[in-house]
Amino acid sequence: MLPIISGRCVSLKPLSDWMRTPRLSCVRVGNMAATTYDVAIEIGGMTVVVRTDSSEFARLLRDRYGPFVLDAGWPAEAPGAGGATREPQAVDRLEKSEALNHLAHGESRPLGEPGTTSNREYPVSSFRLHVELLPPGIMSDAEDARVRLQNGRWVMERGDFRAECDPERRRGWVRQSANPYSIDAVMRMLHSLLLARDGGFLVHAASAIRNGRAFLFAGVSGAGKTTISRLAPPDVVLLTDEISYVRRGVQGTGNRAQGTGNSAQGRGEAEGGNTLGAQNNTQQRTDRIENVAPPIFPVPYSLFPAFVAFGTPFAGELARIGENLRAPIAALYLLGQGPGNTIQDVSQAEAVRALLQNILFFAHDQELVRLVFESAHDFVRQVPVRRLVFMPDGRVWNLIR
Amino acid sequence: MSPLYIARSTEIAARQLGDEMVVMSARDSTLFSLNNVGLVIWQAADGRTPLEEIVKEKVCAEFEITPEEALKDAESFVRELAGHGIMKVSDKPFE
Numbered sequence: 001m002l003p004i005i006s007g008r009c010v011s012l013k014p015l016s017d018w019m020r021t022p023r024l025s026c027v028r029v030g031n032m033a034a035t036t037y038d039v040a041i042e043i044g045g046m047t048v049v050v051r052t053d054s055s056e057f058a059r060l061l062r063d064r065y066g067p068f069v070l071d072a073g074w075p076a077e078a079p080g081a082g083g084a085t086r087e088p089q090a091v092d093r094l095e096k097s098e099a100l101n102h103l104a105h106g107e108s109r110p111l112g113e114p115g116t117t118s119n120r121e122y123p124v125s126s127f128r129l130h131v132e133l134l135p136p137g138i139m140s141d142a143e144d145a146r147v148r149l150q151n152g153r154w155v156m157e158r159g160d161f162r163a164e165c166d167p168e169r170r171r172g173w174v175r176q177s178a179n180p181y182s183i184d185a186v187m188r189m190l191h192s193l194l195l196a197r198d199g200g201f202l203v204h205a206a207s208a209i210r211n212g213r214a215f216l217f218a219g220v221s222g223a224g225k226t227t228i229s230r231l232a233p234p235d236v237v238l239l240t241d242e243i244s245y246v247r248r249g250v251q252g253t254g255n256r257a258q259g260t261g262n263s264a265q266g267r268g269e270a271e272g273g274n275t276l277g278a279q280n281n282t283q284q285r286t287d288r289i290e291n292v293a294p295p296i297f298p299v300p301y302s303l304f305p306a307f308v309a310f311g312t313p314f315a316g317e318l319a320r321i322g323e324n325l326r327a328p329i330a331a332l333y334l335l336g337q338g339p340g341n342t343i344q345d346v347s348q349a350e351a352v353r354a355l356l357q358n359i360l361f362f363a364h365d366q367e368l369v370r371l372v373f374e375s376a377h378d379f380v381r382q383v384p385v386r387r388l389v390f391m392p393d394g395r396v397w398n399l400i401r
Numbered sequence: 402m403s404p405l406y407i408a409r410s411t412e413i414a415a416r417q418l419g420d421e422m423v424v425m426s427a428r429d430s431t432l433f434s435l436n437n438v439g440l441v442i443w444q445a446a447d448g449r450t451p452l453e454e455i456v457k458e459k460v461c462a463e464f465e466i467t468p469e470e471a472l473k474d475a476e477s478f479v480r481e482l483a484g485h486g487i488m489k490v491s492d493k494p495f496e
Contacts, residue, residue, distance in 0.1 A: 347418070347419065348418045348419065349423060352416075353434060356425070356432055357432070361430055366412060366427035366428065369426075369427040369430050373414035373416075373425050374414065377416050377418075
């Protein structure tokens, strides 16, 4: 028998494993008045403006996404009203009926032009999601999520929602009941798809900032992501214990990240002395990253990193939302639990296999598959990837510096 | 038995890392990791050279194995790859 001709086949984690329908709990949907509420949610430097008719759902979104919500958009301000007025705006009925017909028929129809809504204060690159709320129980019980590319649009479906997004016009529509889980699944899918086009990815990993640098801890369920997050000492800022957000650094962030820097800075200033020293250091460092052109001479990696990790609101067992911060990625650790704390080298091939197995992945778009594949290879070429075997006590963090 | 021709699919993403070739199907995102023997066959899959000749010239020349055993393994290997759209297999040369 030849040594391999068997070729090792690894099936990547199917989307359905990441997106099982949780038990739904819905808020009561109030009277559908002719008002809309925009909730701008910024994750990883990408702003998604969720528009809804329901003030209860808007409030639910604000509670769910907490520090990731940009305050400017709720409730939507009337044109010319200025910052002090918070009158709800009139619905663009033409746009809405078009959007809902589109969803109902699931077929290709012309979409409204971006920017036709009255709220123009978000970055041009913002993605707008119009959510139509349905009464609970009206959708099916199917648990598996599916994403497919259809006529240039991403169609995302699970038993509890159907969404359709146009990546070029940066807008989409969601039909779901008033619960946080459906929109959360849509957000994860949407960010994964947008990130892939931008050279980044969402990865099943905990991540945290220490001394201004981000460390990722990847592994399947049970590998120890939540455990190592829980053991983190006070000087460590947790970005997520479940889904890490990875983007390219200097070359890949562009204008969108510039906008993020400004908004994050604004929040940092508002919070003043409440922020940790480590967070402030991180902010200074990342602002410098994005406001200065890449140099042509060698500089420390920490100033012009290849990849940057962002905090996410996607929590795991810890059920604690991450900090909305970012930092250059210093290392990725592949988690394993054992009798002691050790760090072991892994080959690049093993690293890329492990990374690809943990990336949230969408199989039915060949272009995106290639982009994610290339990003994973670039990542392991430029970021140290090691295996971290640890025992569940705080001493493991002595190795993470 | 008619000759078997093999060609790499265009619906893949592939990178060589050391002695290993990592190949992903862009169709179903299955990930394959080929070691040095698989890599030899992969690189020789030009669509025109019969698999039997690849095995004889490239594999048996470097590894201690009989041509019959090697060909049996190689056929199984390429058919598995073909099942995931990573390789194309035909009894006629590819254009």
